[in-house]
Amino acid sequence: MKILLTNDDGIYADGLCALYKTLSLEHEVYIVAPEAERSAVGHAITIHYPLRVREIRKGKFFWGYAISGTPADCVKLAIYELIGPIDLVISGINRGANVGINVLYSGTVSAATEAKILGYPAIAISVDAYENIDYCFCAHFISSFLNKISNLPLGNLFCLNINIPNLNPYQIKGIKVVRQSKAKLKEIFEKRLDLHGKIYYWQGAEEYTETDPETDVVALKNGYITITPIQFDLTNYSDLEKLKEFFHSMVINF
Amino acid sequence: MKILLTNDDGIYADGLCALYKTLSLEHEVYIVAPEAERSAVGHAITIHYPLRVREIRKGKFFWGYAISGTPADCVKLAIYELIGPIDLVISGINRGANVGINVLYSGTVSAATEAKILGYPAIAISVDAYENIDYCFCAHFISSFLNKISNLPLGNLFCLNINIPNLNPYQIKGIKVVRQSKAKLKEIFEKRLDLHGKIYYWQGAEEYTETDPETDVVALKNGYITITPIQFDLTNYSDLEKLKEFFHSMVINF
Numbered sequence: 001m002k003i004l005l006t007n008d009d010g011i012y013a014d015g016l017c018a019l020y021k022t023l024s025l026e027h028e029v030y031i032v033a034p035e036a037e038r039s040a041v042g043h044a045i046t047i048h049y050p051l052r053v054r055e056i057r058k059g060k061f062f063w064g065y066a067i068s069g070t071p072a073d074c075v076k077l078a079i080y081e082l083i084g085p086i087d088l089v090i091s092g093i094n095r096g097a098n099v100g101i102n103v104l105y106s107g108t109v110s111a112a113t114e115a116k117i118l119g120y121p122a123i124a125i126s127v128d129a130y131e132n133i134d135y136c137f138c139a140h141f142i143s144s145f146l147n148k149i150s151n152l153p154l155g156n157l158f159c160l161n162i163n164i165p166n167l168n169p170y171q172i173k174g175i176k177v178v179r180q181s182k183a184k185l186k187e188i189f190e191k192r193l194d195l196h197g198k199i200y201y202w203q204g205a206e207e208y209t210e211t212d213p214e215t216d217v218v219a220l221k222n223g224y225i226t227i228t229p230i231q232f233d234l235t236n237y238s239d240l241e242k243l244k245e246f247f248h249s250m251v252i253n254f
Numbered sequence: 255m256k257i258l259l260t261n262d263d264g265i266y267a268d269g270l271c272a273l274y275k276t277l278s279l280e281h282e283v284y285i286v287a288p289e290a291e292r293s294a295v296g297h298a299i300t301i302h303y304p305l306r307v308r309e310i311r312k313g314k315f316f317w318g319y320a321i322s323g324t325p326a327d328c329v330k331l332a333i334y335e336l337i338g339p340i341d342l343v344i345s346g347i348n349r350g351a352n353v354g355i356n357v358l359y360s361g362t363v364s365a366a367t368e369a370k371i372l373g374y375p376a377i378a379i380s381v382d383a384y385e386n387i388d389y390c391f392c393a394h395f396i397s398s399f400l401n402k403i404s405n406l407p408l409g410n411l412f413c414l415n416i417n418i419p420n421l422n423p424y425q426i427k428g429i430k431v432v433r434q435s436k437a438k439l440k441e442i443f444e445k446r447l448d449l450h451g452k453i454y455y456w457q458g459a460e461e462y463t464e465t466d467p468e469t470d471v472v473a474l475k476n477g478y479i480t481i482t483p484i485q486f487d488l489t490n491y492s493d494l495e496k497l498k499e500f501f502h503s504m505v506i507n508f
Contacts, residue, residue: 043296050454179489200304229493239483
């Protein structure tokens with residue numbers, strides 16, 4: 001397969017490197033990734049500044065294109081300008097899980113969503129840890145997952161958000177297909193003073209309040225590799241029907 | 255009502271000013287908005303830099319809080335730190351429509367979505383023009399819409415994406431409740447050379463390929479005020495069921 005790799009941790013990230021090393025043994029792999037970390041940028045795109053493209057080499061070898069923009073920019077620019085049509089986009093391996101509400105803030109997932117918008121199948125991959133990460137296992141899992149991908153009952157266009165627990169492989173309980181949790185994050189804003197006595201805030205999230213085992217948040221915590229298929233239609237169809245009926249019977253005067 | 259206003263065009267934007275002037279006649283209105291334009295930032299949040307808050311005055315009067323972050327940051331910071339619980343969040347009035355795929359890139363809509371995530375009802379408002387905008391009509395429309403809001407069959411928690419055509423009020427055909435279009439945008443990347451002969455790209459979108467009159471894109475173009483209820487669950491439930499069945503019958507070896 002012709003695979004485009006991107007991420008939101010930047011082109012030099014270990015997770016991307018591990019994916020490249022493993023997948024390039026069997027596939028034609030291209031890298032177009034942000035020049036530096038762009039996490040929590042959600043589905044941001046760059047329209048008010050020009051985008052710069054830099055060719056990155058590792059020793060003698062061409063490694064990939066570093067982009068001055070966001071993960072979504074990388075996918076667009078790769079497909080429209082730098083690489084052309086591809087068979088699959090893989091975004092990751094992200095350092096830190098992308099489950100629950102965080103899916104909306106995630107640059108990793110947004111890159112995969114952008115691929116689907118453009119008509120290409122995509123996978124976002126994240127590992128649930130920030131230290132001592134076994135990227136090698138994650139990359140091999142994805143490699144063997146790709147061999148089964150043609151059997152998936154999803155046709156040619158899909159977007160999968162995959163999260164991997166950072167456990168020894170024998171401790172992983174299996175694969176679980178789950179919905180995105182909608183439960184609240186416990187968030188904090190910590191107020192601090194700078195060296196000039198002026199206030200600033202750090203934003204952080206503490207933990208999820210989710211308890212349903214059929215959600216990404218809980219299944220991951222319980223030791224499963226989670227798979228959540230992603231869509232990009234934000235319409236709330238249940239509210240849509242109610243509102244249609246309501247406005248149908250209402251007279252509007254301007 | 256206790257209303258929080260925000261936007262992605264920045265705290266000095268005309269659309270926000272028009273909303274404030276009209277809504278503050280009947281409601282308790284607070285402003286927490288980005289210190290400068292933050293359009294196309296999607297659902298980005300600021301976690302790698304501290305957030306700064308600046309009190310803005312217009313002459314003698316306190317106008318609102320300018321935030322160094324994104325629209326989603328503004329809503330969080332307003333509710334967790336600066337204002338506390340409110341009855342409604344209104345994001346806008348945005349200069350330029352937010353329909354179709356652009357809903358995913360929109361800071362305006364993401365601020366409203368963030369409010370819903372936090373448990374507060376919200377409305378995003380955009381007007382389909384970049385010049386000669388009648389913000390006054392838009393603000394009055396919203397003001398009268400708010401008087402009907404308690405009749406909406408949606409309970410206490412909703413998120414509505416409203417787009418207003420920039421027409422004379424008598425030319426507007428009515429209100430239409432429509433789904434978000436998923437059709438492709440015709441996008442361009444224009445390659446240019448800087449003064450040092452180095453390449454850069456401008457990203458832009460030309461037009462929508464949508465034709466279905468029951469979508470936000472086409473209804474707005476046809477002269478309707480469009481209303482699309484928004485959700486933040488990105489799970490593709492149709493694919494979820496197919497995958498559950500598939501993985502249920504598959505043996506995984508790690």
